[in-house]
Amino acid sequence: MTKPILRIDDLRATLVTRDRTLPLLNGISLELQPGEALGLVGESGSGKSLTTRAIMRMLETNFRVSGDVQFAGESVYKMSRSRLREYRSADVGMIFQDPRAHVNPVHTVGDFLTEALVRNRGLPRDEVEKRAVALLDEVGVRHPERRLTQYPHELSGGLLQRVLIASVLLAEPRLILADEPTTALDVTAQSDVMAILEEQRQARGLSLLFITHNLELAQACCDRLAVMYAGEIVEQGAHVYAAPTHPYTKELMGARPSIDIRADRLPELNYSIEMHQALKAEAAL
Numbered sequence: 625m626t627k628p629i630l631r632i633d634d635l636r637a638t639l640v641t642r643d644r645t646l647p648l649l650n651g652i653s654l655e656l657q658p659g660e661a662l663g664l665v666g667e668s669g670s671g672k673s674l675t676t677r678a679i680m681r682m683l684e685t686n687f688r689v690s691g692d693v694q695f696a697g698e699s700v701y702k703m704s705r706s707r708l709r710e711y712r713s714a715d716v717g718m719i720f721q722d723p724r725a726h727v728n729p730v731h732t733v734g735d736f737l738t739e740a741l742v743r744n745r746g747l748p749r750d751e752v753e754k755r756a757v758a759l760l761d762e763v764g765v766r767h768p769e770r771r772l773t774q775y776p777h778e779l780s781g782g783l784l785q786r787v788l789i790a791s792v793l794l795a796e797p798r799l800i801l802a803d804e805p806t807t808a809l810d811v812t813a814q815s816d817v818m819a820i821l822e823e824q825r826q827a828r829g830l831s832l833l834f835i836t837h838n839l840e841l842a843q844a845c846c847d848r849l850a851v852m853y854a855g856e857i858v859e860q861g862a863h864v865y866a867a868p869t870h871p872y873t874k875e876l877m878g879a880r881p882s883i884d885i886r887a888d889r890l891p892e893l894n895y896s897i898e899m900h901q902a903l904k905a906e907a908a909l
């Protein structure tokens with residue numbers, strides 16, 4: 625059997641402040657194989673973003689973390705500082721909800737795309753620029769040479785998200801973590817950006833952890849879904865969308881066609897934290 629590109633074992637993260645201790649991730653375990661796409665879904669506050677930050681070893685120091693995250697068999701929590709930098713910049717590519725929050729507004733698109741590779745890998749700027757132009761073209765950005773000279777505010781959100789996708793691909797990662805990559809975009813840009821991400825992922829055989837509120841979107845582009853509730857994965861597999869077995873997932877799927885599971889849009893579900901705890905206690909007996 626091939627080695628998973630990502631393996632998470634009993635990951636726990638507890639926020640420790642002066643007056644309280646708050647367990648926020650309560651034993652997450654999952655595996656992602658090379659070339660596989662896994663959709664991590666769950667209502668607001670269930671712990672999806674914390675999980676991605678833990679995968680990147682980016683939780684703040686007031687979190688107590690236990691369990692393990694392995695990238696291609698190597699423990700992320702045992703990596704040296706320099707290896708961790710490489711892991712974050714080269715092995716894993718991250719795409720976030722709001723592309724504008726992740727670009728420097730006073731740097732041109734060209735600088736944004738080339739800087740990291742020129743600085744960290746010592747590649748010649750003109751060579752990186754050539755690759756950037758080719759990639760922009762591949763992700764459907766027209767007039768790529770001209771775009772290199774523009775500033776982020778001159779580009780629409782959808783276009784900027786394509787630039788971000790190109791910047792991630794430029795680093796040639798093996799795993800992409802996409803945290804609500806289309807949520808901040810208008811509807812047409814959403815489907816364009818998702819189609820491009822999927823096309824590029826499949827062409828390059830990359831693995832994807834796709835975090836989303838949108839169940840249908842997750843089902844459409846992922847091989848498997850993992851459903852989070854209260855800092856736990858309650859159910860995962862290829863069957864989840866069509867034939868859920870956990871009571872929470874059943875409720876969630878039953879709430880379709882309200883496919884967007886943001887808490888403010890979520891209809892009343894017949895599932896509560898009390899029911900969740902009772903169910904766990906019963907299972908532990």
Ligand SMILES: Nc1ncnc2c1ncn2[C@@H]1O[C@H](COP(=O)(O)OP(=O)(O)OP(=O)(O)O)[C@@H](O)[C@H]1O
Pocket residue numbers: 639648666667668669670671672673674675684
């Ligand atoms: N730095 C932090 N300090 C305190 N609490 C935090 C911190 N980061 C996250 N939390 C809490 O942890 C829980 C999980 O947050 P997280 O952002 O992972 O949820 P999420 O599933 O990604 O939600 P959303 O879909 O709304 O982004 C929430 O209750 C959140 O308030």
